[in-house]
Amino acid sequence: MTAAVHPLPLPDPPPLLAKLIETVRPEFQQRLIRIDPDNPVFARGRCAVEGCERGGWSKQLCDSHYNRWRLADRPPLDDYYATTGPIASRGPLERTDAFDLRELPLQLRLEVAYSIQRRHDERRVRLIPVMIHQLVALLAAAQAASLLDRPVDDWVAEALVTGRARTGSRTIGQLRYAYQHLQDLAEGADAESEFARDVWRVAMLGLDTTRPPRTISFAEISQPWLRAAAKRHARFRLASGKALSTVDIEARSIRYFSDFLAEQHPDVADEAGLDRPIIEHYISWMATNALGGYQTNTSLVVVRGFLEACRRHRWLPGLPTETIIYIDEIPRRPRPLPRFVDEFVMGQLEDPDNLARLPDATTRHLVIVIMETGLRAFDACALPFNPVIDDSVGWPCLRYFNHKMAAEQMIPLSAVAAQAIRDQQADLQVRLDVPPPVLFPAENANPDGIRSISYGTLRERLSRWERDIGLHDETGRPVVVTADQFRHILSA
Numbered sequence: 001m002t003a004a005v006h007p008l009p010l011p012d013p014p015p016l017l018a019k020l021i022e023t024v025r026p027e028f029q030q031r032l033i034r035i036d037p038d039n040p041v042f043a044r045g046r047c048a049v050e051g052c053e054r055g056g057w058s059k060q061l062c063d064s065h066y067n068r069w070r071l072a073d074r075p076p077l078d079d080y081y082a083t084t085g086p087i088a089s090r091g092p093l094e095r096t097d098a099f100d101l102r103e104l105p106l107q108l109r110l111e112v113a114y115s116i117q118r119r120h121d122e123r124r125v126r127l128i129p130v131m132i133h134q135l136v137a138l139l140a141a142a143q144a145a146s147l148l149d150r151p152v153d154d155w156v157a158e159a160l161v162t163g164r165a166r167t168g169s170r171t172i173g174q175l176r177y178a179y180q181h182l183q184d185l186a187e188g189a190d191a192e193s194e195f196a197r198d199v200w201r202v203a204m205l206g207l208d209t210t211r212p213p214r215t216i217s218f219a220e221i222s223q224p225w226l227r228a229a230a231k232r233h234a235r236f237r238l239a240s241g242k243a244l245s246t247v248d249i250e251a252r253s254i255r256y257f258s259d260f261l262a263e264q265h266p267d268v269a270d271e272a273g274l275d276r277p278i279i280e281h282y283i284s285w286m287a288t289n290a291l292g293g294y295q296t297n298t299s300l301v302v303v304r305g306f307l308e309a310c311r312r313h314r315w316l317p318g319l320p321t322e323t324i325i326y327i328d329e330i331p332r333r334p335r336p337l338p339r340f341v342d343e344f345v346m347g348q349l350e351d352p353d354n355l356a357r358l359p360d361a362t363t364r365h366l367v368i369v370i371m372e373t374g375l376r377a378f379d380a381c382a383l384p385f386n387p388v389i390d391d392s393v394g395w396p397c398l399r400y401f402n403h404k405m406a407a408e409q410m411i412p413l414s415a416v417a418a419q420a421i422r423d424q425q426a427d428l429q430v431r432l433d434v435p436p437p438v439l440f441p442a443e444n445a446n447p448d449g450i451r452s453i454s455y456g457t458l459r460e461r462l463s464r465w466e467r468d469i470g471l472h473d474e475t476g477r478p479v480v481v482t483a484d485q486f487r488h489i490l491s492a
Contacts, residue, residue: 016146016186020110023185028117031109033099035129040447041120042127043097048077051086055097057128063096099132103140111147112136114185115178123445127174134171135178138164148186152179195235198227202244211378211455213248221258225270229315230254233306236313243403253302260285271316274323283329297333300325341485344474349481354469362453363461365424366440370486372417377483378455379403383439385428388413388421459483 013021027033037046037055047054047062054062059077061069064087069080099116101109112135119127138159139147147155155175165171184204187193194204198219203209216234221227230251237247260282261268268274282303286296304325310316341349348354350371358364370380379400388396389410396418399410413421424439428449436449442457462483471479 014107016148016182017107017110019185020107020114024110024113024117028113028120029110030113031100031102033101033113033116035097035099037097041123041445044126048081049084049086050081053086063129097129099127099129101132101136103136105145107146108139108144111182112139112178115174115181118181119174119177123447123451126445128170131171131174134159134164135175138162138175147179147182152176155179195231198231200234205238207238207244211245213244216244216248216251218251218255220255222262223258223268225316226254226258226261229271229310230306232313232315233309236309241406243406249298250302250306253299254306256286256291256299257282257303257306270318271310271323272318272320275320276322276324279323279325283325287331293331293334297331300330304330341481342473342479345471345479345481348469348471349486357468358465359461360443361427362424362440362443363458363465365420365427366453366458367462367486368420369417370483372414372420373398373411374487375400376402376404376487377458381440381453381455381458383452385425385435385437385439387439388418455483462486 035042035055037043037053043055045056045060046052047056047065048060049062049065052062052065054064056062058066059069060081065084068084068087069075069077072080101112104112112132116127116132119125138155141162142150142158144150152175156172159165159172159175160167165175183189189204191205194200198217200216200218202214202216218227218231218234221230233254234247234251237250238244261278264281264285265273265278268278283300286300289296291299304327307319307323307325311319311321355364355367358367366380369375369383370377373380375398379402382403383398383400387399389399391397391412396413397410398413398417398421399408401407402409421439425435428439428441429435432449434448438449438452440453441449442451442453459482463480466480467478471481473479
């Protein structure tokens with residue numbers, strides 16, 4: 001991104017504007033923030049049409065070539081790339097490959113620029129110019145002084161009514177993103193203020209955001225006294241090292257207890273109203289709901305532990321001593337057999353010709369490592385750049401962090417898995433100037449390779465690949481193998 005730096009007025013600005021001037025870096029303070037087509041964070045490379053120097057956005061085409069391709073009834077892209085030529089300029093193309101903020105006054109411009117800067121630094125979502133242009137048009141038409149002048153839902157409603165965005169569009173997503181981060185900047189949000197909210201954003205707590213959940217919600221716990229205790233319990237569990245996913249499940253289980261009280265015992269005004277008959281009623285109520293055996297067991301175990309913790313730490317000081325769920329009152333958890341993959345299906349997945357059809361080398365090497373080692377998909381995605389060490393007899397072993405067990409573990413590697421890891425390391429050393437910290441880096445908006453591929457991305461790529469190779473069982477019916485089932489495909 002390049003542009004001349006325009007000095008910003010500084011005499012006694014309002015508090016939020018002063019924060020923005022201090023926070024937004026010079027390259028994002030411009031009225032027209034240009035995007036180099038080779039920028040590895042925001043751009044997607046150059047237009048695939050030979051001779052076109054513009055950035056390629058949709059279908060590897062610049063906006064002009066994309067519109068021409070669409071109006072031509074969308075011919076095969078390879079033919080279109082080869083047969084069309086550059087589009088002659090009809091005038092200045094300042095908005096081409098740029099975020100145009102020129103319609104906005106200073107504070108609004110810096111507010112939008114701040115959201116662009118945040119996206120750049122997070123390197124998780126690729127902004128495209130139309131998302132920002134639609135947002136700018138919405139704000140300019142409203143003639144507001146700040147995005148925070150109105151509730152975010154009002155802005156969303158206006159965007160939908162005026163046709164500047166559709167429900168669920170990326171423009172709406174950017175609007176909400178910009179509003180939330182601007183509000184955090186204005187309020188000086190930190191972890192302590194986040195714990196006071198009814199919905200905790202994991203990123204604001206400084207915790208790992210590479211896997212779900214992104215938020216932990218207590219908003220649906222309708223009893224204020226129960227909600228306050230649930231939040232204290234969750235904060236304590238996080239501080240004691242429990243996984244985010246575990247704490248999220250516990251919060252959800254306490255919501256079920258809240259739903260039970262609201263539906264069956266709405267007269268319970270505080271913890272003093274809980275007694276043993278209510279607990280017995282709750283156990284029978286859970287046995288007749290539609291959660292299933294596994295979730296019912298988990299929910300009762302969580303509420304049992306929650307009540308014990310509330311009594312021990314006096315989070316609910318009025319809790320009667322008989323308000324207890326005994327361990328022998330909890331139904332057993334179902335024990336299903338492992339979901340092994342059928343031998344016929346396994347042969348298709350291990351076929352070298354099929355593996356070669358995976359979308360890129362990183363995904364192919366990752367799938368081979370999962371199949372050969374039996375690692376959970378998330379643990380494999382998060383492997384460091386060099387996870388291989390030799391044991392006492394010189395055999396290569398994989399050292400990794402087991403997130404479910406919260407412990408480092410080591411397993412021997414097959415020759416196939418060891419070779420896949422070496423090939424992946426060699427590929428990264430060719431593509432990147434400096435070896436990245438992770439073995440399987442995300443492909444998009446990740447030029448330094450510091451962010452590992454996500455479980456969701458792997459799942460989507462595997463689903464597309466299975467459809468592409470026509471994965472099927474012996475009767476010819478299509479088969480879906482999940483990312484975690486791949487770890488049951490252990491080669492001989």
